[in-house]
Amino acid sequence: METRYDHGGDEFVYVEIDAAMSLPAHFTSLAITRQLAAEAIDGVEEICPSNASYMVRVDPDRIHPRDLVRELQRIESEVGAGDDDFTVETRIVDVPIMLNDPWTHEVLMRFRDRHQDPTGTDLDYGARINGYDSTDAFVDALASSPYLVTMMGFVPGLPWCFQLVPRERQVEVPKYVRPRTETPERAFGFGGAFAVIYPVKGAGGYQLFGSAPAPIFDAAMEQPDFAEQDSVVFFRHGDVINFRRVDEAGYDEVREQVADKQWRYRTAPVEFSPRRFLDDPDGTNAAMLEGLYS
Amino acid sequence: MGHTIAARTPGVFYRRPSPDADPYVADGATVAEGDVIGLIEVMKTFREVKADAAGTIARWHVDNEDEVSIGQELVEIDP
C-alpha cells in the first residue's frame, strides 16, 4: 500500500492510506491524525479520520495546501502504524442490538425490488454469500467479537464499525443495488466491511440486519450520557463497541429506560494498542470484554 | 381572451394528487380562484399549483409529469 495525497478543491486535503480496508491501514490513519491534532498546525481547521484514509479541512489563507501535504508526509514518516508504543486512550461500549427484528424486517421486505436477492432477507443473503451454513451461524459471527469505530459521519453520530477479527473472519456484503428511500431510526446495517447504526431515519443502502434500542443521537441531550458528554452524538472515533444480542423483551426493557430518560450505556476505559491487537486479536478482545462486563 | 396559469417554481408538474387518483381538475371543468389544479415537485417537496383566476379549463400547455420552468404556461382558463 502506498499513501495517496490529493486535494478536494481548495479547502480539503484527502489522504488515502490504502484503497482497501484493513486494520493496519486504519491504524496508520489513526496514528497520523492523532499526531496531526497534537501538533495544532496553523490553518488545519478540521481533521476527519476515516476507515483507510483521512481528510483535513484547510484554510488556504493560512497554510498552502501543498505545504500541508508536506507536513502530513513528514508525520507519516515519523509515526509507524506498527510502533509498539502507539496506543489510544479510548473506551469499550456495550451496545444492545436485536438482530432479525420486526421493524427493519418490515422495511427491508418493502424494498426487495432494490435488493440483490429479492427472495430472502438481508440476513439470509449475508449468510449465504459469506459462506455460512445458517443465518444463525452468521448472526453468531456478527456478534462474536467487538468492533472498532473507524469512521464517524454520513449524518451526525453515525459510527462505521469494523470488526476486530483477522481478515479471514471478516464479513463483507454489497450495498443495495439501489438505495432504499427509507431506513428506520437506529437500524443496524452492514455494507462493504462495515457495520453501522443509523442515528436518524432516512435513505440508506446498507443491508438491514437488526435494530438498536438505545439512541446514538439525541438532539435535546435528554439522556444522561449525552448530557454528561455535552454532545448530541454518543460515539467517538476510536470507540470499541461490543454488540450484545438482546431479544424483544431485552429490547423493550431498554426502550422503557429511554422513555424514562434513564438510559445509560455501560462503558469501560481501554488503552488500545494496535500492535498488541494485531499480535493477539482474540486475547486482546477477551481482555477488553472482561474489563467491560466484570 | 383566456387567462393562463404559469409555474412559479421549476420542477415536475403533476395533474393528480397521486398516480392512481383522478386529476385535480378535468378538462372543461370549472375552477374558482384558489382551487388546486396540480402539483409541482421540486427539492423533494410537492407544492400545490392554484388557479389565480376563476373560469373553465380550456387548454393544457403541459402534460402530466412534464418538467416545467419558472414562468412556463401550464393551462389556459376561459372566463
Place this chain on the structure above:
Amino acid sequence: MSILVHDPGLETTVQDTGRFGHYAIGFPPSGALDSFAYHVGNALVGNAPGAAALEAVYLGPTLEFTADTVIAVTGADIPATLDGEVIPLWESVAVRAGQTLAFGQLAGGARPYVAVAGGIDVPEVYGSRSTYTLVGMGGFAGRGLAAGDELALGDDAVAPRAGRRVPDDAVPVHPEVAELRLLVGLHSYRLTPDSLERFTDTAWKVTPDANRVGYRYRGAELEFVPREQPFGAGSDPANVTDCGYPVGSVQVPGGVEPIVLLQDAVTGGGYATLGTVVSVDRDRLAQTKTGDRTRFVPVDLDEALAIRHDRTAQLERLRSDLS
C-alpha cells in the same frame, strides 16, 4: 424588534457562515449556499460578517417588520417590494415598522438573501445559527420558516443606513449555462478517460432533485474502469472504501446522475468522487435552478487558490467601500 412571517415561500431558512469543527462526527457546515450574496448583504446593512440572514429559494418569503430597520436583498434576480413598491436589489433599504417585504417571479438565479440590520437572532447551536433541517438543529426551531413564525432581530449593527449600493460591475450575473470550476481528482481514476472527458464536455441539466444537500444532474452516462473491488468497498464499481467527502465534491452513483454535494450534505460515504468544485463556485451553483445547464471546467490547484484569493480581495474591497 422582530420579523413576522406571513408566507415562508418554498423553503426559507436562517443561515450564517456555517457550523465548523464538527465535520468529523458527521455535521456538515450548513450556512449560506451563496456565500458572496450573504456576506455582501450583511455588509450593506452594517452587520458584522457572521450575522445570520435569510436564504430563500425560487419563491421569496412574505415578511412584515415590527420596527424601523434597514434591510438588503441580494443574490437572485427577483423583484422585491415593500408594501407593493419595488425596491432595489444589492442596496440597503429603509423599512418602517409595519411594512411588508414580498417577492415576485424569479427572473434569474435561484436564491434571494434577506439581510436585516442586527441579524436574525436565533440561538447558536454548536457555534452557528445556520439551519440544518435533516436533524432539526440550528436556525429557527431547526426547520424552515413557517407562516406565523416571529423572528427576533439583533441590535448590534454598526450605523445601518439606507442607500449603500453595490456597484453594478460587482453584481454577479446569472448566465444561461453556469460554469463551475472543478479540481479533478480524489477517485477520478475510477472513471474511464473517455468518461472523464465526457463529464467536462457535457452541458449537464439540473434535475428537480437539487437542494441544499446537493444538486443532481442529467446529461450523459459515465463508465467506471472495471476492477476487482478492494476489500471493504462493496461490489458496485461506483463504490470505494467509505471515506470523507469534501464539500463540493462530485460523485456519480450508478454512472448516470452526477451529484455535487453542498453545505447540508452527508460528510462521508462509499461513492467514488471524481473531483471537487472550487469553494467560490458553490456561489454560482447556488444560483442555478432545476432545468438550468451547467458545465464543469477543470482547473488546477493554483488556479483554484487564485480564484479564492481574488474573491477574498473583492469582498474585502466591497466591505471597506460599503462601511
